[in-house]
Amino acid sequence: MTPDYAELCHRTHERDRSLREKVMSLDEAAALVADNASVGIGGSTLSRTPMAMIWALIRAGRKDLFCARSITSNEGELLFASGASRHLLTSWFSQGIVWGVSRIMRLYTETGRARFEEWSHMAVGLRFRAGAMGVPFLPMRSMMGSDIAHRLPETRLIDCPFTGAKLMLVPALNPDVALIHVQRCDAYGNAQIDGLPFMDLDLAMAANRVILTTERIVSNNKIRRAPDQTKIPFMAVDAVVEAPFGSAPHECYGIYEPCFEHLDAYAAQIRRDPEEGVRAYLERYVYGPKSWAEYLDLLGLRELLDARRRGTSIHDD
């Protein structure tokens, strides 16, 4: 898994890192992700999930993606149930604590149909960070003594060469592609992120390709008026897709909160019959609509407006 350094640098050098426009459609961006690719997913749980891009990848029939995300909610259920992924690396996987243990995750992992590879939250973050830093590993002080590390042959327990103390080393994770949803970026991919950044900055720099979806494309001039607000540099970005409500039914900080009614209904439907419930959901919300706009229409204007009303309130303090 840990890449050879020269190979890692070579992949980066091969990319066109110049300041150039890279705006495209969801479908065009989906074409940049191959079957079997390793995919880092930005955001966390219900926040800034790159839902539009995941939606597009499932619709495009992508298979056997190896996915990694800090904390995984029902986007992971959709990835498993659609066959887009059968291997997910994360620290926690369920729709969300208020909805109980994920029935889909259980169904797929307990029967061996898919794998949920569990690392501690900090370990996931440090694996992306090592990848972003161009080093093969980072040291940390958790996961030692637990059974989590025992199931992860890729970890190394060492005696610190400086202090003699025990340390856990976790290997770099450099996904083939990162999917990241942001509040705004320019056509070159200079991205600003408001609120909780999660692991997205490290993920973007760790990945060998970055696909940004954004609530809004702004001018480069706006970016350059406040360069200290740029969180992901254009150099690291390969595709920019404007996708309003691109995280729905999850949230995007400062713009909209989750569509809780939709998520409650989804959870109830899964609870009644996991296999059939998720199949019907995919049919209706993922395969059914002709476009992202039509998908949003299915979510419903009333719920989107309500989510937006709740989300914007943080600017009113």
Next chain:
Amino acid sequence: MTPDYAELCHRTHERDRSLREKVMSLDEAAALVADNASVGIGGSTLSRTPMAMIWALIRAGRKDLFCARSITSNEGELLFASGASRHLLTSWFSQGIVWGVSRIMRLYTETGRARFEEWSHMAVGLRFRAGAMGVPFLPMRSMMGSDIAHRLPETRLIDCPFTGAKLMLVPALNPDVALIHVQRCDAYGNAQIDGLPFMDLDLAMAANRVILTTERIVSNNKIRRAPDQTKIPFMAVDAVVEAPFGSAPHECYGIYEPCFEHLDAYAAQIRRDPEEGVRAYLERYVYGPKSWAEYLDLLGLRELLDARRRGTSIHDD
């Protein structure tokens, strides 16, 4: 140098990390720094140098501070010449490239009166970062093969346990105290930094105590309206000192540029006679004035206004 982990955590636990007001004067803050302490200095070269605090420490007669800074300008000359420090760890030390090689640095290091301990810029940064992360070292890929590493017995060259590649390990640096100048912070020490952050975020978290000087103290309410702009958390901060023009004659991003005329005159005075030039400068600008305001008055309103005019221009784009 690399601290025992339990001891490091103990020092942190002993600190009062609660949300409390910690506003004090320059003199009171200077009393928090003991002779022989290790001191991390924020900013870089001419930018956001915590000049007011360094000025206060020299006036307080502090001796034998071990100082560490990313890149050192003439504040390092003043530290050497005053005897406040005889050991400075940095990657580059001169007033600035346009003023040529520092005559004071040369005078003190070539005669063995003081030590300039040279690490690569990234190594200085990663040493602070390791300190901030609570790990004893970080791996990196530079300094290998060069003579810099040969003079640094604290480095370790290893074969990576994952890839077999050679890697340089640099040890954590956890200064006793960090001096950091910021554009604004609240009375609790929640600090916002505009523009180039340099190594200040890692330095703040690495240090066992943080003294903030700030152009302005703002309300906690202002901080909490934009928590994603906070760069240093109150928990890490032990003292807050309001010091307008606190970096002068250096600059503070977005507020004022350097006082170039003053720096040119200083450089000329040093060039004529390093020993006497710096003595006279210390007498006039550091020991002479009764207060920071009186020091600023010596710099001169005309030059400060001009520095401010040049500095504020970045907000007008």
Next chain:
Amino acid sequence: MTTRTADHTASELLAVMSARLLRDGQVVFAGVGVPLLAATLAQRLHAPGLTILFEGGVVGAFIEPGKLPPSTNEQRCARRANMVLGSTDVLLLLQRGYIDIGFMGGAQIDQYGNLNSSFIGDPDHPVTRLPGTGGGNDIASLTQMIVAMKHEKRRFVKRVDFVTSPGFLSGAESRREAGLTTGGMYRVVTDLGIFGFEERSKRMQLVALHSGITTEQVQTNTGFELLIAAELAITEPPSEKELKALRHLDPDRLYTA
């Protein structure tokens, strides 16, 4: 086993009892659910200077009544906080020693305070795949812990099926020997009582009973032999003020049903 009374639910009891363990001025890393609720309750009642951190990256959080987040990774957690950080960086604060108390819920715990939130049964062929560690392993590895959970025999077992978040591992010095030289279990709060860990063996020890609960009741609902503290305390029942504040925070009973 029922501890639901006319006055309060078991979750409310957990929230109130754990909130009381928190002291003003402490820095608390709180998980979602009862921990988030209890830490916020403590902040409103007796510990206004309590600092709350969330795994999502929130430092110095202030949760609004009626707007509890469905996880600690939501914007509701960040609103009017003092700072937001990346997920990795907020966990690194634990590793740097900034946190006094880690506070979370538990699915299964054993006599040494090890927590399992990963697998029920054989991990290779689990009866139940649970949601996993999240930051639990990191928090339990790096700081003093309070765990709040319902007291059921199947949750209080001699040896957890899987150590997701380390307590004292196999007891005595084993935690330290594994490389975890700081932190450890401090208190377990259940709807029956409050538990500490005996100093040398590091075995779980009953230190306080909730009002109306007997030692026998606790032992009956526990899957291993409990140590009993020499001076066993009886807790004060939740006060009206505490319950009122709690219900004000969670009017929809998101976490206190």
Next chain:
Amino acid sequence: MTTRTADHTASELLAVMSARLLRDGQVVFAGVGVPLLAATLAQRLHAPGLTILFEGGVVGAFIEPGKLPPSTNEQRCARRANMVLGSTDVLLLLQRGYIDIGFMGGAQIDQYGNLNSSFIGDPDHPVTRLPGTGGGNDIASLTQMIVAMKHEKRRFVKRVDFVTSPGFLSGAESRREAGLTTGGMYRVVTDLGIFGFEERSKRMQLVALHSGITTEQVQTNTGFELLIAAELAITEPPSEKELKALRHLDPDRLYTA
């Protein structure tokens, strides 16, 4: 040695010749002085899509004419940039492979392209303590390098007194064997000519002479035996357009005196 003509100074020649080596679309990590100036010149003239990074933490810089910064750590560098980063993070971009060209000045260089900016004489008892590496060691360790410097015999030595920034160390495979598996010296630009490094031995090789300069002149001003490329080029003198653009950028002759 004098290369100052009525038309341009040696520094101007350096800036123009190095600017020409930069290609549109490249990502260049530039030091202060001539490198910053030359990279900005290239951006204005033939490489509008050139991305400039500065050690201070600036990504995608746009320097304003007449407002050259006294170091790459000043706010002038950050104005209207695409991004500012921490110092460590901008250097980590080099380590992650994002940079095509590292571009800096040099005080002393040897036949293998090793640079010394630390000590003249014995490091333990130096004749001159120089300002040190800054990011130089990191840049030279991690990417392809262009170095711009004045050509003087005392600066072009067989073996530098101290390897601050690694070139090819002792030549051949020694750089790779030291652990530096990427990058290396690409070009040295002086006021006499342009130099590369022979592929196997990694010794410095004259690849182009500036107009009016002879091979003998170069060798006379060089403290080691120079290799000469089979096809030796002659550079075009700085054009009026280039010099005009350069002087527009640095009207105060901060770096081109």
